[in-house]
Each structure stands twice: as C-alpha cells, then as structure tokens.
Amino acid sequence: MSVTAAAGFRAAGVAAGLRSGGGPDVALVVNDGPQAAAAAVFTTNRCVAHPVRWSKAAVSDGVARAVIVNAGGANCYTGAPGFQLTHATAETVADDLGIGAIDVQVCSTGLIGHLHDRNAMLAGARAAVAALGADGEQAAKAILTTDSVSKQTAAGGDGFAVGGMAKGAGMLAPALATMLVVLTTDAEVDAATCDRALRAATRSTFDRLDSDGCMSTNDQVLLLASGASGVSPPYETFAAAVHTVCHDLAQQLLADAEGAEHEITIEVCGAATEGDAVEVGRAVARSNLFKAAVFGRDPNWGRVLASVGTTAAAFDPLNLDVSLNGVPVCVASTPAAGPDRVDLTGRRVDVVIDLKAGAESATVWTNDLTHGYVHENSAYST
Amino acid sequence: MSVTAAAGFRAAGVAAGLRSGGGPDVALVVNDGPQAAAAAVFTTNRCVAHPVRWSKAAVSDGVARAVIVNAGGANCYTGAPGFQLTHATAETVADDLGIGAIDVQVCSTGLIGHLHDRNAMLAGARAAVAALGADGEQAAKAILTTDSVSKQTAAGGDGFAVGGMAKGAGMLAPALATMLVVLTTDAEVDAATCDRALRAATRSTFDRLDSDGCMSTNDQVLLLASGASGVSPPYETFAAAVHTVCHDLAQQLLADAEGAEHEITIEVCGAATEGDAVEVGRAVARSNLFKAAVFGRDPNWGRVLASVGTTAAAFDPLNLDVSLNGVPVCVASTPAAGPDRVDLTGRRVDVVIDLKAGAESATVWTNDLTHGYVHENSAYST
Numbered sequence: 001m002s003v004t005a006a007a008g009f010r011a012a013g014v015a016a017g018l019r020s021g022g023g024p025d026v027a028l029v030v031n032d033g034p035q036a037a038a039a040a041v042f043t044t045n046r047c048v049a050h051p052v053r054w055s056k057a058a059v060s061d062g063v064a065r066a067v068i069v070n071a072g073g074a075n076c077y078t079g080a081p082g083f084q085l086t087h088a089t090a091e092t093v094a095d096d097l098g099i100g101a102i103d104v105q106v107c108s109t110g111l112i113g114h115l116h117d118r119n120a121m122l123a124g125a126r127a128a129v130a131a132l133g134a135d136g137e138q139a140a141k142a143i144l145t146t147d148s149v150s151k152q153t154a155a156g157g158d159g160f161a162v163g164g165m166a167k168g169a170g171m172l173a174p175a176l177a178t179m180l181v182v183l184t185t186d187a188e189v190d191a192a193t194c195d196r197a198l199r200a201a202t203r204s205t206f207d208r209l210d211s212d213g214c215m216s217t218n219d220q221v222l223l224l225a226s227g228a229s230g231v232s233p234p235y236e237t238f239a240a241a242v243h244t245v246c247h248d249l250a251q252q253l254l255a256d257a258e259g260a261e262h263e264i265t266i267e268v269c270g271a272a273t274e275g276d277a278v279e280v281g282r283a284v285a286r287s288n289l290f291k292a293a294v295f296g297r298d299p300n301w302g303r304v305l306a307s308v309g310t311t312a313a314a315f316d317p318l319n320l321d322v323s324l325n326g327v328p329v330c331v332a333s334t335p336a337a338g339p340d341r342v343d344l345t346g347r348r349v350d351v352v353i354d355l356k357a358g359a360e361s362a363t364v365w366t367n368d369l370t371h372g373y374v375h376e377n378s379a380y381s382t
Numbered sequence: 383m384s385v386t387a388a389a390g391f392r393a394a395g396v397a398a399g400l401r402s403g404g405g406p407d408v409a410l411v412v413n414d415g416p417q418a419a420a421a422a423v424f425t426t427n428r429c430v431a432h433p434v435r436w437s438k439a440a441v442s443d444g445v446a447r448a449v450i451v452n453a454g455g456a457n458c459y460t461g462a463p464g465f466q467l468t469h470a471t472a473e474t475v476a477d478d479l480g481i482g483a484i485d486v487q488v489c490s491t492g493l494i495g496h497l498h499d500r501n502a503m504l505a506g507a508r509a510a511v512a513a514l515g516a517d518g519e520q521a522a523k524a525i526l527t528t529d530s531v532s533k534q535t536a537a538g539g540d541g542f543a544v545g546g547m548a549k550g551a552g553m554l555a556p557a558l559a560t561m562l563v564v565l566t567t568d569a570e571v572d573a574a575t576c577d578r579a580l581r582a583a584t585r586s587t588f589d590r591l592d593s594d595g596c597m598s599t600n601d602q603v604l605l606l607a608s609g610a611s612g613v614s615p616p617y618e619t620f621a622a623a624v625h626t627v628c629h630d631l632a633q634q635l636l637a638d639a640e641g642a643e644h645e646i647t648i649e650v651c652g653a654a655t656e657g658d659a660v661e662v663g664r665a666v667a668r669s670n671l672f673k674a675a676v677f678g679r680d681p682n683w684g685r686v687l688a689s690v691g692t693t694a695a696a697f698d699p700l701n702l703d704v705s706l707n708g709v710p711v712c713v714a715s716t717p718a719a720g721p722d723r724v725d726l727t728g729r730r731v732d733v734v735i736d737l738k739a740g741a742e743s744a745t746v747w748t749n750d751l752t753h754g755y756v757h758e759n760s761a762y763s764t
Contacts, residue, residue, distance in 0.1 A: 045688060045692055047699045047702075048699070074684070077687055077717065078717065079716035111684060112684020113712070212670045213668065213670060214669055214671045216688065217684075217688050287596055288594045288751075289596045289759055292759035293760060296760025298760065298761065300493075300494075301494075301495060302456070305459055306429060309429025309430070309599065310428075310597050311428075317428050329495075333459055333461075334459070334460075334461035335460065335495045371756050373674070374677065375753075377671055377674035378678025
C-alpha cells in the first residue's frame with residue numbers, strides 16, 4: 001500500500017531539520033529498474049517553484065531514476081540561491097546513487113518565499129539515500145505539510161502493481177496536477193505509455209478536485225516505471241490501474257482538506273459537452289457562499305443556481321434541476337421538495353445538477369468553507 | 383445625502399412584514415419629472431430573478447418613473463407565481479401613481495427560491511406610495527439585508543445634483559452591477575447620456591468590487607433623471623458626478639462587507655493592457671488563501687504571486703514586484719523586506735503588484751476571509 005508496493009523500488013523518509021517542529025521532512029523514492037521510464041504532469045501556474053522548473057526539464061526525456069521531496073520550504077520565489085539548491089539536491093542524490101542528476105526529480109513543499117537551509121537539505125538527501133529500504137511509510141510521512149494523515153495506495157493488475165503516495169491539504173485547485181504525488185509501477189511500459197495513462201487519469205481525478213480554488217506553484221504528479229515485474233499489460237489494463245490509484249489518492253486528499261467538515265461531490269449531467277459539465281461543476285465548487293452554506297448544513301440550492309448562471313455552458317436558465325443528497329430541491333427551475341427534507345449532517349454531500357442540454361456529464365469534488373479553513377490559513381507563515 | 387438630494391424625487395420606506403424580524407422592507411423612489419430618462423445595468427448572471435427580467439424590459443425604452451425595491455425575498459427561481467408578483471407589484475405602484483406599469487422598475491433582494499407573500503407585498507407597495515416624501519432615509523433602510531448600515535451619497539455639480547442609495551454586503555462580485563443601487567439626478571440629460579455615464583462609472587467602481595467572488599442573481603444599478611434643475615451640464619461634468627456617487631457607494635459597500643475585518647485595495651500597475659491589470663487584480667481578490675492570510679495579519683505575498691500566475695496577463699514570472707502597505711516584500715521575484723516589517727493591524731491593506739510589462743493599471747477592491755464571513759453565510763436561510 002505504498003510506493004514500494006511495486007517491485008524495483010526503494011524508499012526512505014528522514015528528518016533533516018527543515019520542518020519546524022521536527023519529524024521526517026525529506027523523502028526519497030528510487031527506481032532500481034531494470035527500466036527507468038517516467039512521465040509527469042505539473043501545475044499550470046505560470047509562477048512556479050524552482051523544483052518545478054528543474055523537474056520539467058529533467059523528465060522531458062522520459063527517464064527518471066529517483067525523486068526527492070522535501071517539506072519545510074516550497075523553494076518558490078527564493079531567487080538564484082533557490083535554483084542552485086534544487087540543482088545541488090539533485091546532484092547530491094545522483095552522486096550517492098551513482099546516476100546522473102538529470103535523472104533525479106525534485107519536489108518541494110512549504111511556504112513560498114522561504115528558502116530552506118542548504119546544508120540541512122543536502123545532509124538530508126544523503127541520509128535519505130543511506131536509509132533506502134522496502135518500506136514506503138516514512139517517505140509518505142516526510143512529504144506532509146498541513147495534512148493530518150499520510151496518503152498511500154496500491155492497485156494490482158495481472159502480474160503488475162501500481163503504488164503511490166500523495167500530500168496536499170489545501171491549494172487543491174486544478175488545471176492539472178495539484179499536489180505532490182509519486183506513483184510507481186513495475187509494469188513494463190515505456191515513457192509514452194506512462195505519459196498517456198497518467199494524463200488520462202489526472203484529467204478525471206486530481207484535475208477535478210477543487211478544494212479551495214487556489215492553484216499551487218509546486219505541484220507535480222510523477223509516475224515511475226521499473227519494468228521489474230516483467231509483465232507488459234495491455235494499455236487499458238495499465239491505464240485502469242493508474243486511474244484507480246489516482247482516484248483513491250484524490251479521494252484521500254479530499255477527505256483531509258484543511259478544516260473541511262464535508263466532502264462535496266458535484267455531479268453535472270445532461271450537459272451538451274463534457275467541458276460544459278466541468279465548467280459548471282467547477283463554478284459551484286468555487287462558490288464561497290454555497291460552501292459556507294454546506295458548512296452550516298443549509299441546503300441553499302439558490303447559491304448553486306447563482307453559480308451555474310456565471311458559466312457559458314449550454315442550458316436554459318428556466319429549466320434546471322438540482323438535487324441535494326438525493327432530494328430534488330429544484331425541478332424545472334421551480335422550488336420542489338422543501339429544504340427541511342435535506343439532511344446535511346453527514347460528511348458526504350451529493351449535489352446533482354441536470355442541465356437538460358445533452359448527454360454528457362462530469363463530477364467535481366470540493367469541500368465546505370469552514371471556520372477551520374479560515375483558522376488554518378490565517379496562521380500559516382507566522 | 384440620499385436619493386432625494388436631487389430635485390424632482392420623492393421616496394418612502396415602509397414595513398410590509400416581508401422581513402423576518404420586522405422593520406422597513408419596501409422602498410419606493412418616484413421621479414416626478416418633468417423628465418423621466420433612465421438607464422440601468424444588470425447582473426450578467428444568466429440565472430436571474432424575475433424582477434431583473436421585468437426591469438430589463440421595462441427600462442429598455444430609456445424611460446422609468448419609479449422604482450420599487452423589496453427585501454425579504456429575492457423572487458428568484460420561484461416559478462410562474464414569482465413573475466406574476468413582480469408584474470402585479472409594478473401594476474400596483476403604477477395604478478396608485480397614475481402612470482404605466484412599464485415605467486416602474488422592480489428590484490428584490492433576499493433568499494433565492496423564496497417567494498415573499500403576495501398580499502403583504504402589494505399592500506406594502508400601496509403604503510409606500512402613500513408615504514412618499516422628501517426624506518430618503520427610510521427608503522435607504524428598507525432595502526438592506528445583511529448590511530449593518532445604510533449607504534447613501536450625493537454629489538453636486540454646477541446647479542445640478544446626483545444622489546444615491548445602495549444595498550449589498552455579500553455576493554459583491556462583478557461582471558457589471560453587483561448590488562441594488564438607485565441613483566437620481568435632476569440634471570437635464572437624455573437616456574443615452576444616462577446610459578453612457580452610468581456604464582462608464584460602474585465599469586471602474588462597482589464592477590471592480592469583488593468581495594467574495596460570488597455573482598448575484600438580482601443586481602441592478604438604476605439611474606433616474608428628472609431634469610428638475612433645468613441645468614444641462616456638459617457630459618464630462620455630469621459623468622464625473624455620477625462616477626463620484628458610484629465610487630462613494632462602492633466604498634461604503636466594501637466597508638460593510640459581511641464579516642470583513644480588512645478592506646483590501648489591489649493596485650496592479652505596469653500592465654500591458656488595462657484588461658490584464660483587471661484580470662490580475664481579480665485573481666488575487668479571489669484567492670481564499672491570500673484573504674485568509676490578511677485576516678490573520680500575515681503578509682503572505684507568496685499567495686499573491688500564486689494567484690498572479692493563474693492569469694493569462696503579460697508578465698515575466700521571474701520579474702515581478704509586490705508591496706504590502708508600502709513595504710516592498712518581493713522585488714524582481716526575489717524576497718525583499720522581511721514580512722515582519724509589514725503592519726496589517728489596520729483595516730486598510732494596500733497591495734501593489736508591478737507586472738513590469740507596460741504602462742496600464744487598474745484597481746480592484748476586496749475584503750479578507752474571516753470567521754465572521756463563514757458564520758454569516760453558513761446560517762442565512764435557516
């Protein structure tokens with residue numbers, strides 16, 4: 001149930017002293033092969049951290065043999081010393097593993113504008129190489145920031161495995177990968193296959209998770225393939241396993257979002273296009289008013305429609321259906337069952353919006369807007 | 383200092399029993415002429431309330447002689463009886479005033495999906511006509527919902543006046559008018575001039591106020607011109623007075639936003655186009671993370687840059703400047719003065735973002751994200 005669920009991988013998590021309060025803060029995952037195919041998706045934010053710049057270039061040849069992740073500093077907007085530290089980190093890992101730095105992916109997470117200590121980081125990298133083993137637990141713990149629990153998963157195929165770990169508890173807004181995720185597989189797949197399966201999976205999982213509408217500067221979802229199983233699964237089989245681990249990790253991220261008291265599933269059906277469905281789902285997912293209402297257990301479907309109306313999707317404003325937790329509260333744009341029939345006391349809230357304009361659909365996930373969210377995010381850097 | 387500051391207008395505010403908790407909830411403003419030029423801007427939300435549908439059609443001929451506003455129900459997504467009530471309300475006012483219903487604008491505010499009581503509404507309309515007088519105070523009070531204070535203003539020109547009142551304390555997101563505003567003038571101006579001046583003024587005032595990113599279904603900004611002063615000011619003079627009252631009311635709305643503890647002014651300069659500047663300002667204004675940080679008095683400029691990076695504006699991500707309350711915290715995308723030098727204890731927060739890509743600029747206003755916002759909006763309809 002971790003990045004080491006797939007054969008050919010070792011992992012480590014060590015405490016390098018980067019994280020205030022202590023605990024493991026440097027994770028390393030190494031692909032011992034025989035193959036080293038890799039693919040990654042990154043944040044589409046134009047303001048990105050140094051590790052994203054480095055990793056985009058390093059993975060562009062479809063090869064990666066290791067990934068090092070640190071908490072305790074995003075290394076974003078840290079000036080020239082920031083890029084130098086990313087580079088030196090990759091070099092240090094590479095030297096100790098006897099590989100090239102260009103085959104080392106680097107991820108960082110923490111406060112923007114804060115450069116973590118260079119000596120501590122490089123010592124941590126060396127310690128992580130020395131600590132490599134079959135257990136992925138410490139690695140999964142070392143990458144967390146405000147997460148309350150570690151996120152790990154694994155899925156099996158016919159003779160091959162896909163494993164994974166993730167961190168992320170805020171800034172979960174999409175436009176590609178929106179958190180740090182390391183996936184591993186022992187399937188025999190080339191980089192192009194990894195890329196295709198990864199993009200297909202992230203598109204309908206991480207990319208549709210929109211916790212707070214904010215896009216991070218540091219996100220990376222990386223898939224490493226060792227080929228150690230000797231099994232070359234059909235594409236659909238492989239892609240299904242990659243989708244399974246992505247979906248599972250995305251749901252774990254949703255469940256652990258900062259301060260959240262509800263997980264909200266927004267299903268938009270009857271759309272003319274899938275793009276319309278996603279646009280409507282995202283608009284509702286970003287309505288602070290609706291999300292605050294859910295926190296208050298108030299089935300305020302008017303705030304759903306007010307968000308739907310901000311989109312360019314095809315629909316007739318006078319013929320929309322909305323249901324909340326299975327209760328039709330608005331039918332043909334007219335009030336239906338009374339809000340007193342809707343029970344929002346549980347953690348799960350299902351919103352279904354029928355645009356009655358076609359046969360396409362999409363699901364977007366979000367959380368409620370709570371006092372806990374405001375509290376956690378009003379006291380982060382200080 | 384109200385809608386009756388301009389000659390030729392009478393106003394009233396009465397308690398019709400629509401508002402839970404009592405108090406005035408129906409406002410009426412009547413233009414006694416001699417002229418009846420009018421212009422209005424409406425929410426660009428596609429899901430709109432019945433009064434918006436009615437008023438858009440009614441004002442399309444550039445004539446309006448009265449506007450009736452009710453709190454206690456938005457009359458949005460209330461089915462056919464909702465439109466019938468809007469129509470009947472206009473008819474009732476028109477009958478009692480001896481004018482045509484098509485010259486009566488209607489505005490409603492309150493909960494979506496809730497239809498206020500028909501008999502109470504129509505009785506309130508009649509009572510409002512009977513109560514018409516020179517004092518605009520009661521009208522300004524009757525239109526409030528979660529507002530804590532009434533918003534009124536007036537500006538003078540050479541022999542003419544512009545007055546106004548507004549309501550709005552949430553859902554202040556733009557794409558045109560974003561609240562209920564009634565403006566009056568005794569200048570001799572035709573409907574086309576009213577329209578031109580009103581659109582120019584709202585574009586840089588109400589349209590750049592983005593309290594919580596949520597767009598209302600009911601917004602209307604209406605300008606009524608009586609010509610009672612007998613003065614025909616030059617366009618620039620008239621437009622300047624309209625801009626002054628719009629800016630003043632917008633700032634009053636900003637200061638009274640639900641739960642807000644800070645007013646945040648986001649000035650984007652060095653932009654290639656004004657559109658770029660607005661896009662960047664709006665992106666920052668909608669960052670829950672940045673707004674929560676301001677609530678916590680945390681000068682977290684990384685969250686500013688993370689929002690800037692989500693836009694398509696022209697800029698070099700490695701050459702951005704940010705200052706907070708006059709302190710340069712990021713220069714050329716590199717940390718500058720320490721955050722400990724930034725004092726966010728006051729209500730006013732000034733963010734300046736220099737894109738270094740041109741000579742255009744724009745200012746967007748927003749509020750912080752607070753426990754008060756979550757509290758007010760999690761317990762509204764129930």
